[in-house]
Every structure is written in structure tokens, then in C-alpha cells.
Amino acid sequence: MNESLKFIYNLQKEISTFSGISALLGWDQMTYMPKLGINKRSQQSSLISCIIHEKIISDTFWNHIRKLNKQNNFDKLQIKDQIVVKRLYKDVRKSRKIPSKFIEKLSKTTTIAYNAWENARDKNDYKIFSPHLEKIIHLKKEYCDIIDIPGNLYNSLIDDYEEGMTVDLLKMEFNRLEIKLTELLKKIKKCEKFKNQKDLDITINSKKQQEICNFIVSKLGLPNNRSRIDISTHPFTTSIGNNDVRITTNIKQNNPFFSLFSTIHESGHALYELGILKGEYLDTVISDSPSLGMHESQSRFWENMIGKNISFWKFFYPYLMKKEFKINKLGNFDLLYDYINQVKPSLIRVEADELTYCLHVILRFNLELDLISDKINVSELPQLWNENINNLLGVKPNTYKEGVLQDMHWSGGNFGYFPTYAIGSIYAAQIYDKLQKVNPALNDEIELGNFSNITNWLNNNIFNKGRIMTADEIIKNICGETLNSDIYINYLKNKYFKIYECN
């Protein structure tokens, strides 16, 4: 027993060490690596991934886990060890189901598909990508057969990102969400303020955008001895060690608040990573988030519920003015607040406003479901995409890059990933709702730029649960109920009806 415990803890620590190395290789690739370093970097990353995978599925590891998981032995374990063993048993059993050859095949297929996707975008030629997408869908269906979670095939895909979540549950929530969001959007579109809304002509130079990002990162409480911020094409967050969490942003001249909101978004992820359950669980499978939806709830909570909150701008507006950046045609607070909360149906998910964002996600979820269940085929996809986005948002892509080829997820085989963006948004609203109830002074604190009570609360109610509970259990524990899009709808309705002076 003791020998087995020692083995499983040592191996988890080793895997955690390798994972940090893998994260550094990825971070460097996206930030500072000289362009031609890519070939060697691919070799380095794939070597470390292979090592991690081999360690996870090794028979010795599995035998120790099974031994500890036997009822007789399990009952004698300490609570902490029981939690770790139970989690490991589930994780490793799943990993061991997948043949190494399958992983290799999927990896090769997606590497080629990613290049084809880039190429297809550049040339605006869907046919360059479609045969690869067909192969990937074929492999993903094979994967579903391997994992074999009951119910809809697609359940086996969601489970990788959102453990325990099912198609039935998501369909129910997403259908309601789609109907309600569409209603809201229709109403807002009829408002005078919507019809008259105009873009502001705002320019903030790179250096000032960077200063703003640094200011925000430090205000939100990311300690500079445990974290850092850099520039990359696509913003992301990564954990290189328990005391080394890094975020990136991108400076866009024509979208001067992109860096601000992406920084707030990634700071949400980073605060979670930095605060996540450690102590006796450090370097175990428990010191992690239970799901991508839960992780996304943190980023979207900070980005939208806090960062696009009127109280936040009451704190932030004077700072911006002090920084004396160049804002043309901008006289007052209200215009700016309205501008950053503009509802503006558009083509690109990552540029969508808060209100329409989830419609982009639902579109993808429905298409994925139909692809996996053979209701539609790959060749129909672009047309269906265009029809659906037009139905949902009244916009039409002119190119594949603006439509079906805009996201890289499918080229990487990440089917089942998209729903977590909407799940995160819904969770975020539930968390925000609860926070307002437990702390009536919330908005006053935000207005003073004081976020420590928020972070402490998140820490006590989410971060320090690690993976001891599932995402839904954590939310139920906090809010008394699991995923519920009604609260999200109410939040959006209250906020945007006020902004657009509708009723």
C-alpha cells in the first residue's frame, strides 16, 4: 500500500514536471521563438507529449492504482488519498482505452489538417480543407466508440472537456438560450439607441495599450513574482509551474480595447490557475480545474461581468483619462461605456459582443452534433454555416475565413470543445448573481478598483475545490442549482435593456 502510494505520488509529480516543460515549450513558441525554430520545437514538444502519455498509460502505474482502488485497500486510505486514487482511476482508465496507434494517427491527421486549414483560409478554398475534415470526423467517431459513454455519440466528445455533461442537457439549455437570446436581440434591434449607434473613433498607441494591460494585471491581483504578461498572435494563459502562470495579449491598432479585454479575460484564467487547490494536493491530478467550462467561467466572469460593468468603468475611466491617450470624438463617460458594450451582430466569434457571443457557439454545437451523427456531411457545411449565421444574426460571410473556416478547433480535432464557451458564460452569470447576493457592496468595491473580496470569494468557493468536485457540483454548491441559462438571460436582459433604453 505504502509503496503504491509512493509510486503514484512520485509519478504524478513527474508528470506535472513534464507538463510544465511542455507548457514552456508552447509558451515560447507563441511568444519569442525565432521563426525557423519551429521544426526543432515540434520535435521537442512531441517528445515530451509522448513521454507524458507513456507514463500515464504504463502498466505499473495502472497496477498500483488498481491495487489502491480495491475496496479493502481503498477503505484504509486517508480521505486525501482516496480522493486522488478515485480521480486517477477514472482518468487513467479512460486514457488507457485509447490505443497509442490511434493517438498517433489522430495527431498526424490533425497536423496535416491544420496546415490545410491555414491554406484553405488563405486561398478561400474550402475544398483544400474538406477531405481532412472528413478524416478527422471519421476518427472522432472512432474515438466515441472507444470511449463509449452512454447516450449520444457526441457525449464521449464533450466528456473530454466537460466531464459528465451530456447532449440532452446541453440541447435543453442551448435551445432555451438560443430562443431567449434571439428575442433579446430582436428587441434591442428595434430600439432607437441601437439604430443610431455609431463607432467611436478611438486610437491608443501600442505603448499605452501595454501600459494599460500592465496596470490591469496588477490591479486584478496577478503577482509579478508568480506571473507575467507577453504578446502573442492569439491571447492565451498557460501554467509552467505552480508559481509561474503566464498570460498573453495582442495589441491591435484598429481595435484599441482588444488588448484590455483579452488581458482581463486571460487574467481570469490566470487567477484561477494561481489560486487553484495546491497544498497537499500539489502535483496531483486534483490540483487542476474540473472542466474547461469552469475555467472559461472565470475568464468570462472577469471579462464581461466585471470588465464591462458600469462600476468597473467608473473606476477605469478616470485612469484612462489620466493616461491621456488619444481618444478622438469622445467627450464623456456614457458614450464610452455604451461603446464598449455595443451589441453588434457580426461574423467572427472571438470578436462578438457579450450578447451575441453564445449564438456563435450554439451554431457550432448544432453543426458538430449533426456532423458526428451523420445528419449532414462535410461538403454541405459551408452552406449550412452561412444559412445559420444569417438566420441567427442577420450577417453573411463573404469568405470562408469569415465563416466556416474562422476557428482552428476542427482542424485540431477538438469536437465537443465549443460548448464549453457557452457553459462558461452561463456559469459566470450564476457566479456573478451569487456574488452580488453575498456581497451587497460589490459594485462599490469595483468602483474603487478593489477586487480582493471577489478574488477571495472565488478562491474559497471555486479555486480551492480543484478537481475534488465536478464543475456542476461546484456550481450547485455555490448557487443551489446546476447549469441554468435563465440567470444568464436575466443578467443580459437587465444589462442591455438598460443600455439600449428598451423595455
Next chain:
Amino acid sequence: MNESLKFIYNLQKEISTFSGISALLGWDQMTYMPKLGINKRSQQSSLISCIIHEKIISDTFWNHIRKLNKQNNFDKLQIKDQIVVKRLYKDVRKSRKIPSKFIEKLSKTTTIAYNAWENARDKNDYKIFSPHLEKIIHLKKEYCDIIDIPGNLYNSLIDDYEEGMTVDLLKMEFNRLEIKLTELLKKIKKCEKFKNQKDLDITINSKKQQEICNFIVSKLGLPNNRSRIDISTHPFTTSIGNNDVRITTNIKQNNPFFSLFSTIHESGHALYELGILKGEYLDTVISDSPSLGMHESQSRFWENMIGKNISFWKFFYPYLMKKEFKINKLGNFDLLYDYINQVKPSLIRVEADELTYCLHVILRFNLELDLISDKINVSELPQLWNENINNLLGVKPNTYKEGVLQDMHWSGGNFGYFPTYAIGSIYAAQIYDKLQKVNPALNDEIELGNFSNITNWLNNNIFNKGRIMTADEIIKNICGETLNSDIYINYLKNKYFKIYECN
């Protein structure tokens, strides 16, 4: 045979991949890692080091090498394979001599010693460090017994950095060098120009220093798709991949040309790394430099023979003027050229001028020799240091940090390392001498900021030899003779007598 060849090439490639990962972990630690990331980083670095070591000394690897090295088999190999096998046989046999337990013990001892060294420096208390130094010397002597190269014990230490070099040879060269440098210094000190020399009051702000470094890096021919420059406390060069070589510099306000010369120095290392023999030797032990002395010859060649050359400053001075940085009390080219070539006996090796630099090295070499052969003991070291530096240069340290504790090498157990700095300087002069002979237009080209002929020549005569030849063989191949400090002395004499108007 084929199976063995396949095995040894695959393993070398894997080791090379791990080495690149190890280099990235080190680079990041010195440049961007958040401070508290250090604990996890140590675990990550030591994990990769262990893996590399285990792979090198594995029995399977050794058996394949031995099989290929057997005369019967060896004779049937292609030339390239013979070169690789021969080199591997020598390297791996040496590595396998060292028990893993010894490596572990040395590693633990030096980790603790490094902290003690830092602590001793801060507190100016040599006794904090001395017991650790004693342990390290004890271990290094044990190491000499293990490696057991004939002649002086210390030969086994030098061999790690400068294969084939011996105490006898170094003593001869260094003694001559010491006598001649001391003579030169004495003469210069008597010159009027020396007696009247004054510091220039020059300030270059950080941003401009960085611009200057970027300019230099690109002028010297470091391609930005294969290399980069960052900031770290101590400048260094590292290879993360065959197309990913990185240098660092440090910006010092009170030493405005430090960043320039350290950048030129590291660029010399980087050009070597980028140009080093690859092709069919990529990811083999041959694609490396034969010795540290050879590597240092490249950095010191660029830093001193080129970077402090009057022709270089004829090219560089107008650029500086154009940059309009703040140079007070500076009116003309001659003053600036004299200033950057000032001979100024001082306490700190890394800040030493070109003329006195090797005296710092020789001082350490002599002390190391006496420590390893028990002629002196650790407690006498500070006093001997102070006496010797005073005898050599007429300066007296006020603190241990300015004296015996200034370099980190001993805390890391790197005995035998220092000589390579002087070897590099001597080689550099020999290379420069040859270059002037083969290219009479050398100085004209430098004056135009055109360095491509130099790099091409280095490439053809040094870089593309990799480790096929030893350092001394490469120099003999170029110059017709091995290490010869007379050429270095002549170079210094010609240059500095001219600057100081002595005779």
C-alpha cells in the same frame, strides 16, 4: 550493424532534442521566468539533465557503440559513421566512468555551495563559503582519480573543457604570457598618455543601448528568423535548436558600452553556433564545438579584434553620432576610440580591458593548480588572491566580492574552466593574424561595416569542422601551428603601443 547505427543516430537525436529543451529551461530562467518559478524550474531542469545522463550512460547505447567500434565492423563503416562512432566511443566511455552517485553528490554540493557563495558575497564573509569550497575541491580531486588522465591531476579537469590540453603546455604558454603582459603593462604605464588618461562622461539611455545592440546583431549577420537577443543579469549565448540560437546582454547605465561589447562578444558565440557543422552531422556529437577555448576564441575575436578595432569604430562612430545619443564632453573620434581601448588595471575580470584580461585568468589558473595539488589550502586563498592581484596589477580588493568571491565558477565546481578564457584570447589573435594575411582588404571591409567575408572565412575554416578535429588541430590547420601566445603578445603590443604612443 545497421540496427546499431540506427540506434546510435536515433539516440543522439533524442539527446539533442532534450538538450534543446534543457537550454530553453535555462534561457527562460535567466530572462523571463517570474521569480517564484525557481523551485519548479529546478525540478524541471534536473529532470531533463537526469534523463540525458541516463541515456548517455545506458548499457544499450554503449553496447551498440562498442560493437560498431570493433575493428572489423569499424572498417566497414562509411567515413561519416566512423567519425561519429569514434567520437561517441571517447565521449561515452568517459561519461560512463563517472558513477551516478558521484554526479548526484557533486550536484547537491554545488547547489548548496552556490547559495553559500552568494550569501558570502552579500555578507562579505569568506567563511560562509570556505567549507563548501573545501568539499568541492575534495570532490574534484576524487573526479580526477576517476577520469585519470596521465600527468598532473589537473589535466583531468582541463580535459572537460579543452580536450587534450595539459598543465605542462598551459604553464609554458601562460608563464610566457604573464611575463610579456606584465612587461607591456609596465611600459604603457610609463607613457604620458597613460598618466593623463581620463574617463569620458558618457551616458546612453537604455532604449538607445538596446537599439544599438539590435543594430550590431543584425550588422554582424545574426538572422532574426534563427536568433534573438534579450536582457539578463549576466550575458550568455544558448542553442535551443539548430535554427534557434539566443544571446542576451545587460544594459548598464554607468557603463554605457557594456551592452555593446557584450553583444558583440555573444554574437561571436552565436555566429559559431548558427554556422557550426550540420547537414549529415545534424543532431550528432560532431555538430558541436571541439572546446570552450575554441568557442571563446570566436567571442573574443569579435569583441576585441573586430569590435575594438579602429576600422570598426570608423564604421560605427558615424552611426553613433546619427543616433544622437547623449555624449557629454566628447568632441571627436580619437578620444572615443582611445576611451574604449583604455588600459586600466582593475579588480574584476569581466570588466577588465583587453590587455590585462589574461592576467586575471592566469591568477586563477595558478591558484586552482595549487589548490588541486594541495600546495595551498582554502583558508589561505583570499590572502593569496589579494597578494597576487596586487603583484600583477597593482590593485587591492576591499571586499571579497571584488576579490576571491567575484566569479561563480568555483561554487559550481568548474575547476579547469578559467584557462579556456585565455586560450580563447590567444586563438583569437592567431585567427586574426591569419585573416589579415589572407584578406589584405580586411580593414577596409570592416570600415564599411561589411563583415560577411570574415564570417564566411570563419565558417569555412572553423565552424564547418565541428568536432571532427580538436581545437588545436583546427588552429594548426589554419595557422600552421598550435596554441601560440607570441602572436597574441605581438598583436597587443602593436595595438596598445600605438594607442599609448609608446615604443
